[in-house]
Amino acid sequence: MKTLDASTRDRILAVASTVFYQKGLSGARMQEIADLAGINKAMLHYYFKSKEQLFDTVFQQALGQFLGGIGQVLNGEAALPAKIEQYVAYTTSALAETPSLAAFIVHELQQHPERLSNQFSDSRLINLDDFRQQLADANTRYQEPNAAEHFFANMVALCVYPVLAQPLLSRLLRQNEAQYRRFLRERAAHITQLLLGQL
Amino acid sequence: MKTLDASTRDRILAVASTVFYQKGLSGARMQEIADLAGINKAMLHYYFKSKEQLFDTVFQQALGQFLGGIGQVLNGEAALPAKIEQYVAYTTSALAETPSLAAFIVHELQQHPERLSNQFSDSRLINLDDFRQQLADANTRYQEPNAAEHFFANMVALCVYPVLAQPLLSRLLRQNEAQYRRFLRERAAHITQLLLGQL
DNA sequence: GTCTATATGTTGATAGAC
DNA sequence: GTCTATCAACATATAGAC
Known part of the structure; x- marks a missing residue:
């Protein structure tokens, strides 16, 4: 399959991402995406046959971006403390660049x-087995059922939620x-300090 | 101003809440709300002059519900450890009843x-001064700038995020x-145990 | 590849009978 | 208060010229 003009297609995808991120599938308007991309509405249907398909492309890309980086860290070779620090640093900086991605x-x-x-096939999903094993090795309490899961949930929650709830939290x-x-x-x-204290 | 038939109006509000919670303002359809409420579309405009106004009513009610309970706990008379336990218990059970409220x-x-x-006037917003003072009294490290704010953000994040991200987290x-x-x-x-360990 | 013009379907909202 | 019928606006999608 020949690739169509990459430049225009990429510009559409970039613009569509920002619009979909902020307004969602139902709130986004093809007209707005076309305007911001500096092209005509008809062109959107030339590169992506429908709004749904444009959205699917954006969504899959977003999910891949969100999960991909996390997976690389969690399945990496680093020791547990370094791995935790890497996860926090990576997530924090990724969300600082694109705060609306999580919401x-x-x-x-x-x-x-x-x-x-x-x-997303299971193979593309994050595999937590390595991380779980490292936790169990670090402290026997993480051999308890769901203890490692709680640790992981805590780690993600502490990093992601304050970005997600910025409008409300900053006000409070x-x-x-x-x-x-x-x-x-x-x-x-x-x-990082809080999590390392839990090992 | 005379109150209109409370029964029908309340049924509309209840149904509209579930629809708006799940699909948002732009994704919700007046037709669906009418159907679920067992009435005609025209009736929606009889009780609420527009979709926007119906939405505003639902949203304000949702925010009041979400913030009201939290405020009562945080400004209550309990000692700090009990207060933390109360907050976690309240938020957990409230979100178990209405998981889509936070999202x-x-x-x-x-x-x-x-x-x-x-x-929301400032008076209706939660006042964190009491809670901040209790934290500072419990441990001098919460006299540091933003330390109490981080504690509060942690507490909320740990409770709310796993509900918010259920589809993704449960899969992972x-x-x-x-x-x-x-x-x-x-x-x-x-x-609760994690937070009390931070005092 | 890019445009204009238009078709097609949906949605929020209203008019008016009962 | 409740309904049926309908309007007017908008959004997605396509046809067809260049």
């Missing part, structure tokens, strides 16, 4: 969890945008 | 953060729906 995935998966099963903490950004940057060290 | 608020606030400022942890519900129930004790 987008959460929102769309809530309505259509099957998008996970359809497009009475911090303006700049202050909150600084707060989020501080958290990487804070979270 | 709904996150999604809608991401697009329209001004809904927070418009409809390879747990079916029943197993995941049990996992969430276990977390209340797990989180």
Whole structure:
């Protein structure tokens, strides 16, 4: 299959990502995507036959980006403490670049969890076995049922939630945008320390 | 102003909540709400003049429900450890009843953060001063700038995120729906213990 | 590959009888 | 208060010229 003009197609994908991330599938408008990409609405249907298909491409790419990096860290060769630090650092910086990515995935998966099963074979999903084993080796309490799962959930929650809930949390903490950004940057060290203390 | 038939109006609100929670403002359809409420589309516009206004009513109610309970706990008279336990228990059970509530608020606030400022005066927002003071009294390290804020963010994140990200997390942890519900129930004790260990 | 013009279907909203 | 019928606006999608 010949590749169509990469430049235009890539520009569409980049623009469509930002629009879908913020407004979701149902809230996004093909007209807005076309305008931001500097092309005509008809061109969108030339490169992607329907809105659904454009969305699917964006969503799969987003999920791959979100899970891919995490998987590389968790299945890496590093020792447990270093691995935890890497995960926190990676997630923090990735979400700082694209804060709306997490909310987008959460929102769309809530309505259509099957998008996970359809497009992601088990092999592409993250394998937690290595990480679980490292936890069990570090502290016998992580041999208890679900203990390692709780640790993993804690790690993800501490990193992702404050980005996800920024509008609400920043308001509750009475911090303006700049202050909150600084707060989020501080958290990487804070979270790492908390998690290492649990080993 | 006379109250209109409460029974029908309340049924509309209840149904509209479930639909808006799951599909958001742009994804919800007035037709579906009408069908589920067992009435005609025209009736929706009789009780609420527009979709926007119906949505606003639902959203304000949702936010009040979400913040109200938290505020009562955090501004209560309990000592710090009991207060933390209360918060975790309350949030966990509230989200178990309405899992989609958190994702709904996150999604809608991401697009329209001004809904927070418009409809919620500062007085209705949660006041963290009591809680912050209790933390500082319990351990001097919470006198450091932002340390109490991090503790609060941790507490909320640990409780809310696993509900928010259920479709993704349950898949990564390879747990079916029943197993995941049990996992969430276990977390209340797990989180409380973790947080109390930080004092 | 890119455009204009248009077809087609959906949706929120209203008019008006009962 | 509740319904049926209908409108007007909008959004996705396509046809066809260049």
